[in-house]
Amino acid sequence: MRGFGDLESVVMDQMWNRAGKATVREVLEDLQRTRDIAYTTVMTTMDTLHRKGWLDREKHGKAYHYWPTLTREEYSARLMREALDGSENPDAVLSQFLAQMSDEESSRLRSLLRRLSSRKGAS
Amino acid sequence: MTVAICLLLYSLVVAVFAPRLLARLTRAGVAPRLGIAAWLMAAGSVLASWSVAVVALLVELLRNWTQPGEILAACVTTLQGVAAGEAGVLVQSGLVALTAIAIAAMTVLVWRWGRSLLRARTRTHRHASMARVVGRRMAGLDAVVLDAPERVAYCVAGRPHTIVVSSAALAALDDDHLAAVLTHERAHLTGRHHLLLAATRGLATNLSRIELFTTAASEVATLLEICADDAAVRRHDPRTVLGALLTLSGGASIPAGALGATGVGVLARAERLAEPPPPAQRARMRLLLSAITLLVTTGPAFTGLLAARGVASCLPGFA
Numbered sequence: 001m002r003g004f005g006d007l008e009s010v011v012m013d014q015m016w017n018r019a020g021k022a023t024v025r026e027v028l029e030d031l032q033r034t035r036d037i038a039y040t041t042v043m044t045t046m047d048t049l050h051r052k053g054w055l056d057r058e059k060h061g062k063a064y065h066y067w068p069t070l071t072r073e074e075y076s077a078r079l080m081r082e083a084l085d086g087s088e089n090p091d092a093v094l095s096q097f098l099a100q101m102s103d104e105e106s107s108r109l110r111s112l113l114r115r116l117s118s119r120k121g122a123s
Numbered sequence: 124m125t126v127a128i129c130l131l132l133y134s135l136v137v138a139v140f141a142p143r144l145l146a147r148l149t150r151a152g153v154a155p156r157l158g159i160a161a162w163l164m165a166a167g168s169v170l171a172s173w174s175v176a177v178v179a180l181l182v183e184l185l186r187n188w189t190q191p192g193e194i195l196a197a198c199v200t201t202l203q204g205v206a207a208g209e210a211g212v213l214v215q216s217g218l219v220a221l222t223a224i225a226i227a228a229m230t231v232l233v234w235r236w237g238r239s240l241l242r243a244r245t246r247t248h249r250h251a252s253m254a255r256v257v258g259r260r261m262a263g264l265d266a267v268v269l270d271a272p273e274r275v276a277y278c279v280a281g282r283p284h285t286i287v288v289s290s291a292a293l294a295a296l297d298d299d300h301l302a303a304v305l306t307h308e309r310a311h312l313t314g315r316h317h318l319l320l321a322a323t324r325g326l327a328t329n330l331s332r333i334e335l336f337t338t339a340a341s342e343v344a345t346l347l348e349i350c351a352d353d354a355a356v357r358r359h360d361p362r363t364v365l366g367a368l369l370t371l372s373g374g375a376s377i378p379a380g381a382l383g384a385t386g387v388g389v390l391a392r393a394e395r396l397a398e399p400p401p402p403a404q405r406a407r408m409r410l411l412l413s414a415i416t417l418l419v420t421t422g423p424a425f426t427g428l429l430a431a432r433g434v435a436s437c438l439p440g441f442a
Contacts, residue, residue, distance in 0.1 A: 009256045054256065073270060075257040080271040080289065082250060097276040097304050098371045098389065109372050112393055 007045050012054060016072045021058075021065040126179040129430035130172040133422060137172075141165040141419070142338040148411060149342055152349040152391050153400045157412040159319070159346045162339045165419045166326060169335060172423040177229050179427070180222045187215070232329060239325040244280075247317065251281025258287060265305055268293055274371045278308040280317040292371060300367035303359040307367075310354030316347045345391065352392055365396045 014027050028042045046066055049055045057064040070078075083096065145165060149158035258267025266276075266286035274292040279285050286308045288301075296304065311317070320343070327340035355364045368389070400408075 006255075009258075009260075012256050013259075072257055075253065076269045076271055079250065079254055079257060079269055079287075080273065080275065083275060083277055083287070084273065097307055098368060109389055109393060110369070112390060 007041070008049055008054075011042065011045050011049060012068070012072075015055065015066065015068045021067045023063045023065055025063070027066075126427050126430040127176040127183070129426050130176040130179070130423060133426040134169045134172040134176075137165055137169050137419060137422065138333055138335045142334045145415070146338055146342060148408065148415075149346060150391060151400070152346065152395045153405055153408040154412055155346045155349040155353065157409055157416065159343055159350070161412045161416045161419070162343050162346070163319070163323075164416045166323070166336055166339045168419040168422050172426065173229065175423055175427055177222070177225045180218070180225055184218055184222050187218075235329045236325050239328060240321050243321040243325065247279050248281045251279040251283075251285040254279065254285050254287050255281075258285075261293075264288075265309075276304045276308060276371065278311050280312065280315075284312040286312070295370050296367060299359065299363050300370055303355045303364045303367045304371075306358045307351045307355040307364070310351040311347065314347075314350065314354075316351070319347065320344060349392055349395065352396060356396065361396045361399070365393060368393055368396070 010031070011027060014030055015022065018030075024039065024043045024046055027046065028037065028039055031037050031042060046055060046064075050057050050066065053069060055066045056069050057066045059065075145158075145161055149155075149161065152158070254267055254269065258269050261268060266288045269287055269289050271289040272291050273289055274295050275287075275289040276292050277287055279287065286305060288304070292304075293301070320340075323336070323340040323343045326336045330336045352364055372389075
């Protein structure tokens with residue numbers, strides 16, 4: 001699962017874990033505790049994240065201060081909504097392990113499974 | 124002209140009878156791969172016979188064109204002919220109009236279908252890359268975890284492909300169940316099931332009035348789930364996969380407006396996992412589905428040939 005774009009996920013993780021705004025230098029210092037990484041790499045990544053709409057920024061003196069545009073929870077909710085709408089929406093092709101069911105369908109499935117497992121137990 | 128008419132009749136027969144017949148045969152999920160093949164070939168043969176019909180019309184038109192080199196002049200002559208009330212020219216211009224409409228309709232269909240495939244690709248790739256940034260990584264887990272109260276697991280095609288498990292699903296599933304779910308999702312990705320889904324759904328949305336295409340889309344989706352279940356069963360116990368299905372079906376109720384409609388498919392999957400179809404039934408179904416697939420695959424060519432050779436005499440006016 002590792003691959004291109006992984007650093008973006010690491011930086012966003014950093015940004016969501018801290019409370020307020022952060023400069024590239026601050027993020028770099030945090031990241032350097034666990035990995036060997038160059039200033040320019042972090043700067044480029046944060047610039048990309050800004051361009052993609054993940055981070056907002058504001059110039060303070062020479063340096064930019066960055067912050068996440070939405071919380072992790074907001075993004076999660078958005079993705080989950082898209083996934084749950086998947087079977088209705090022809091554009092989002094996701095294969096869910098189990099399509100969302102209505103209460104009635106779900107209870108039918110449960111009674112079927114009960115019946116099958118009791119039959120198995122009896123034989 | 125005869126060829127085109129016969130092919131259209133053929134596609135009508137397939138479009139009317141195939142959905143009911145195939146749905147009855149494939150619903151239980153015996154021989155899922157052949158089931159998918161039969162649905163795809165049935166839909167494909169209708170599309171193929173339409174394309175060949177358009178080409179046949181065009182060929183007919185060009186062959187009967189009195190002055191092939193001077194289309195403009197011919198047009199003028201045609202108009203003059205119509206004005207003079209010549210019946211032969213009337214037929215000719217009708218043929219021109221028909222061919223033009225048929226070509227336009229096919230072009231629009233291909234264009235829209237292509238566009239919906241591209242849109243699906245963009246959406247899913249974006250979803251995958253977003254999920255990889257938002258989702259949490261867990262050591263040893265070949266998936267990203269999204270915080271959500273619903274028990275959900277799914278896969279998205281992208282660069283790279285991504286499997287998403289919700290935090291609620293992760294908490295509810297034990298290790299064996301989770302492994303079975305992941306094997307199921309990986310089977311979707313390695314089997315490139317998203318391409319088949321996108322293709323059939325794209326046809327269903329653009330030709331939503333034709334039952335063959337809408338039924339094909341939903342049945343193929345269910346059969347792909349069954350194929351992925353089979354892959355999971357090969358690695359894990361059928362009861363483990365069944366248990367995972369049961370676990371994910373519980374939990375937080377689903378937000379209103381997000382109800383999928385494939386309860387029948389889920390019931391078929393559960394029944395099949397609990398009691399795999401006996402070998403004799405499987406063999407019979409394989410034979411039947413292979414025969415149907417062969418029939419619809421060769422159908423357009425056969426009909427076309429028949430029309431060009433034999434039946435031509437039935438409609439002497441057009442031949």
